[in-house]
Amino acid sequence: MAHPYGADRSVDLPGWKSAASHLAAFVIAILFLSSGVWKIIDPFTWRTMVEQLKVPYALSMPLTLSLGIGETFAGVLILLPRFRRWGASLAALLLIIFMIYMSVNYGALAGKDCSCFPWVKRTVSPGFFIGDAIMLALALFAGWWSPPAWGVRSAAVVLGAVAVFSGVSFGVNAARQSGVKAPDAITVDGQPYSLRYGNIFLYFYDPLCSHCDAAARKMSKLNWGDTKIVAIPTNDPQFAASFLRDTHLKAVTSLDVQALRKIFPFRDPPFGVALHNGREKAPVTRFEGNEPDETLRRIGFVQ
Numbered sequence: 001m002a003h004p005y006g007a008d009r010s011v012d013l014p015g016w017k018s019a020a021s022h023l024a025a026f027v028i029a030i031l032f033l034s035s036g037v038w039k040i041i042d043p044f045t046w047r048t049m050v051e052q053l054k055v056p057y058a059l060s061m062p063l064t065l066s067l068g069i070g071e072t073f074a075g076v077l078i079l080l081p082r083f084r085r086w087g088a089s090l091a092a093l094l095l096i097i098f099m100i101y102m103s104v105n106y107g108a109l110a111g112k113d114c115s116c117f118p119w120v121k122r123t124v125s126p127g128f129f130i131g132d133a134i135m136l137a138l139a140l141f142a143g144w145w146s147p148p149a150w151g152v153r154s155a156a157v158v159l160g161a162v163a164v165f166s167g168v169s170f171g172v173n174a175a176r177q178s179g180v181k182a183p184d185a186i187t188v189d190g191q192p193y194s195l196r197y198g199n200i201f202l203y204f205y206d207p208l209c210s211h212c213d214a215a216a217r218k219m220s221k222l223n224w225g226d227t228k229i230v231a232i233p234t235n236d237p238q239f240a241a242s243f244l245r246d247t248h249l250k251a252v253t254s255l256d257v258q259a260l261r262k263i264f265p266f267r268d269p270p271f272g273v274a275l276h277n278g279r280e281k282a283p284v285t286r287f288e289g290n291e292p293d294e295t296l297r298r299i300g301f302v303q
Contacts, residue, residue, distance in 0.1 A: 021145035029079035036071030088143025207239035215287035216247035
């Protein structure tokens with residue numbers, strides 16, 4: 001029997017164009033699926049990255065989840081020939097919007113990390129736009145040299161499945177953000193340092209990071225009361241003492257960054273973890289505007 005959608009749903013393309021469409025679609029699908037699924041399975045890390053790209057805190061998580069769903073949906077659609085034109089259009093739209101946003105904010109974001117793909121390290125620079133332009137061209141080629149899309153209901157089912165996956169993943173990650181048990185003790189100045197009792201704030205920082213420096217100077221002016229601060233340099237530990245001296249942050253230093261980072265994962269510093277009696281009470285990811293002051297006051301870590 002003939003296909004129910006008839007001949008008008010097919011396009012007689014030369015073999016090389018069909019092959020090029022499949023290849024371009026495969027490349028874009030891999031890129032978009034890896035980026036989208038990464039956001040879905042690790043939304044809290046990505047929220048921090050999104051905030052570093054000047055997205056307001058109130059919008060950072062909704063945007064992270066929306067991008068994760070949109071990129072994953074585009075990756076699935078472009079991989080399947082019957083949906084390819086729709087997937088290519090969505091991928092192209094996301095790329096154009098992203099390029100426009102980065103162009104408008106280029107002055108503030110130049111040099112910042114923008115690694116959307118797990119295995120590719122990128123920063124905001126002229127090369128960043130060249131890479132996105134190449135991806136845009138591939139998406140357009142994949143869609144242009146493919147048959148007309150059909151099957152709206154089936155595509156909606158795919159979108160629903162991606163959205164459900166995102167919701168479940170967010171719930172699991174949200175549960176993990178609270179109550180994680182810290183090690184009983186870490187090493188401070190060569191001696192065991194207990195994390196089991198009272199309020200302890202773990203501050204992960206890069207001694208050469210201006211954002212980390214500004215955050216530490218800001219926190220040094222807070223009234224911490226009985227809360228103890230443990231500062232953990234993520235690299236260049238030889239500068240830890242001068243960092244605390246220059247920022248006036250009253251803290252002890254631990255170099256157990258690898259062990260702590262396995263338990264409290266994050267991408268880039270500054271990053272904080274509020275511990276109460278040895279368990280995580282709240283992650284602290286924002287260090288701009290009224291944060292982390294408001295979060296620390298809300299959970300009772302500063303007065």
